[in-house]
Amino acid sequence: MSDNTNMNETTSLYHNRELSWLKFNQRVLEQSIDNSIPLFERLKFISIFSNNMDEFFMIRVGSLTDASILTPENRDNKSGMTAAQQLSAIFMDVRELIKKKDEAYKRIAKELDTFGIQHMNMDALNEEQERFLREYFQQEVMPMLAPQIIDKHHPFPFLKNKETYICTQLQTKGDFIKIAIIPVSTGFDRLVFLPFDKEKFVLMEELVLRYCDTIFENYVVVAKTIFRITRNADINVEEAMYDHDMDYRSVMEELVKNRKKLMPIRIEFQGIARPAIVEQLCSKLELTGDRVFFNQTPLDMSFGFSMYSMFEHKTPKELFYPSLLPQLSPDVDIDRPMIPQIMEKDILLSYPFESMKPFINLLVEAAGDPTVMSIKMTLYRVAHESQIVAALIKAAENGKEVHVVVELRARFDEENNIIWSKRLEEAGVNVVYGLGEYKVHSKLLVITRKVGNTISFITQIGTGNYNESTAKLYTDLCLMTAKKEFGEEGNRIFTGILTDSPADNTRHLLAAPVTMKPMILHFIDHEIKLAKEGAPAEITVKINSLTDKDIIDRLINASMAGVKIRMIIRGICCLRAGVPGYTDNIQVISIVGRLLEHSRVYVFGTPERSIMYISSADFMTRNMERRVEVAAPIYDPQLKQRIMDMLHLQFSDNVKAKRLLENGEYALVQNGRPSTDSQIDQYKLAYMRAEKAAVQEKKEEIKPRGKSGFNKFMDKIKSLFK
Structure with a gap:
């Protein structure tokens, strides 16, 4: 930190990691005394x-x-x-x-x-x-x-x-x-x-x-x-x-x-x-x-x-909570093969509001597609009865070249991952266990296809594990794209893992432990530069934890330069927000509710010029320097706006969101808006999007008597979400 070295940093600008985590667990416990x-x-x-x-x-x-x-x-x-x-x-x-x-x-x-x-x-x-x-x-x-x-x-x-x-x-x-x-x-x-x-x-x-x-x-x-x-x-x-x-x-x-x-x-x-x-x-x-x-x-x-x-x-x-089921994404035609749909446009799934089924269908489809030459995938935590692993085994049995990185150091999932690694090897999958001292935490899949003499890729980058069980409980994002650059750089990341040499030459994907942290610091510095020139500058981040001192110090400098910084940090936050003259341009909220907030999103810049990434990495030193992580840019304007809408909704939350105070305590957000539970509202939106798409598809069959199918559905979800 350069601009504020004269301040007593230890006592004024930081929270201790362990004590901040205990504050998070206190917020979990507080759910048990919430009579609502x-x-x-x-x-x-x-x-x-x-x-x-x-x-x-x-x-x-x-x-x-x-x-x-x-x-x-x-x-x-x-x-x-x-x-x-x-x-x-x-x-x-x-x-x-x-x-x-x-x-x-x-x-x-x-x-x-x-x-x-x-x-x-x-x-x-x-x-x-x-x-x-x-x-x-x-x-x-x-x-x-x-x-x-x-x-x-x-x-x-x-x-x-x-x-x-x-x-x-x-x-x-x-x-x-x-x-x-x-x-x-x-x-x-x-x-x-x-x-x-x-x-x-x-x-x-x-x-x-x-x-x-x-x-x-x-x-x-x-x-x-x-x-x-x-x-x-x-x-x-x-x-x-x-x-x-x-x-x-x-x-x-x-x-x-x-x-x-x-x-x-x-x-x-x-x-x-x-x-x-x-x-x-x-x-x-x-x-x-x-x-x-x-x-x-x-x-x-x-x-x-x-x-x-x-x-x-x-x-x-x-x-008990009323049952809420993941909906099929209206951006996916479940009756069509997935690969052609992804070739047409990028597809984003938002768990658990939307079903993981399209992604599982992609893997099953790839296992039997004669144009698929290879499948490369990272596995960190998987379900005990994993359809995803079953699809990889089927692909290997069908003669595909399948490379799977099974991270045996996934905390408290070591035994489960050891069992799966043995089953994968028995099926003919090439299994590797990480990259030397670096734990492989990235959520990355690259499917390589060959049609005639043309090589193409289907790449998936996610914020959460390939786990059907947690996909119903954790909020995560899953991007599926046919962009050639993503496939090529994804393969470079896998080559780095397979050859014990971290990838250092990616231009689109950010890849820890080499390129991610320097680029994040670069993006923050760019906002600082613009703010000092008098231009509007913004940073919006959603992560699980913030502990990396280099990033914290750069955010402090950004705040001092006038950059408006908003962060959704579920768990540990070692940055003290709201310190006059230092971090008063930084707002931090934490959402602890029915679902576990797990997605990571980084946005640098004002809406008209913003750069957005989704990632598996928190702003923690271990993620930035001691793990293999991947962040993917969101280039599609509609997907970008959809993610920004999700973030805006969470910043509007005044039911489950709590604001980090300068003293390290958390207080319920009070914003004068109607009662907003962002998790439940995202479910409402998923139900509405799914039903609207279904009604649109069948509108020729709908007879104009009584309430429409859509209105009946709206009545149903109103009662469900009371």
Whole structure:
């Protein structure tokens, strides 16, 4: 940063990455206390919040823990905090979030009770309930338990990551105290429903806690508690490669196994735990007191997902979001082959508002098309039952040359990707696992065709994974084009991956780790230049996270020069917006709602001269410098306007959008407009576009009596979106 080096940058212009992420997860949790959201959806948001927190501890806290030991003096380049200082701040914020989570679940449980769905209090059972649960424990549960007393003959057992345990404190006749550990996560259905009232339930760990006294007949149980630990999961792939004389996939299989054995970084207790138990467990696990967290509600909230599925078709519809289905894009004739349609014009799909089916049809079609010579594709996260992988396998079986980059380092999807890589290889697909130290995160497909002596391409660039499941939950964009330049440059990117040399000669596509970041900085600099000359200058960005200091500093300089900057950043934002004289030309909003905002769009310039890209990359150093990423320019004016309309709609959101304040907090957007939920409105538009196209196609058949088909449809969606 050149123009503002005299300012105390550390305290005034940046937010810490980890604390900013916790603010994001707080926004997720806040969905669970929003009374406008159906009750079971609110329960699901608590489960999502808790799952997010687990991953945060396993990766980010795990990484900081390592750093606090190995490089204790190193400081974050934005906040100036050491790893130890960041951990201290994280733990303080997490304790506050746990209190909010506990309160949110208590409120939801109380409301569920009004519908007859009751999480039973084990201390308030009636005689009949007590009898059933005791007998169930003795007959069905106790024979399956494997309790272990800890003494000189029974060493402290290995505790699995995120598994639930009971710890009991036992007293012998000689008043000698020892502890015992009971695992309760393996081999049991966690939800135990009462047979005479199938909507009342307890959790397995609560059941075992209640009746575990009967296990230890020769002891007096003087204390007992529920706990679980979280282990570091930040595996280092590059370092492991130097220590193994084996292929990359075998290294990843070994590392995934080793992840389960890494050092503990957190211990959680449910309810009250005696200090003696806490001290003994911390001593055995080598954990300090600041890593101990107490919850009043269940430690593992994943049962919320199970309950959601269980009650979805049994309880009143108002307890769930109304069903919204992806619509077929009116820009696609589903009855025609996809390749000719893409040869005619660029096609843009917007998930989950529009169906992924046209893209899947493209792959299926390419697998059997005699003019298709090769298919090259990157796979980062795919569905467990993937039609996309099935199409690639079919293409290989049909004799096509198929090259697939399977990124085995996709966090927590490593095992799934290892399985798919084996199946692809067995079918004759050429599978590679990335580009050396660079993780392949791009969403890129190049289909090469030959008709006579003419070579042509179908290229697809997306913002999200090739995953049919998440395409119904994440907002993403998918561009399919026959532009020759895109196909040629896409092939260069694949050649770089296959030859272990990142592409550095693309003119249309931006390709990290070489060309993307310099070009983004160049585009920002161009807006700065125009602003300093007195011309209107604008930047509009939609990403998931902003952490790269070079880009942040350039945006600060742009703001100081008078460039109007608007950003939609769902998660981490390390830039402090609204600082007078520095970032007061920067507006940042975050949208957390029914869908996961996931698309990335970069727009540089005012509407009449703007340059627009869609991309797989966030403005994070890891994306810009340590990953293979692709951004595609949108040249078609109609598609460009369509994407801008989407962005304008999101900036108008005053239901789910929150504005980033100077102090790092977020406040609901208040813009004086009618109630606008941009996600729901995009669904409305998708329904309307699909029906309008269908009515247009069949208008010769529509008879002018009563309401038209279109008007009837409008009545239907009005009731659906009430």
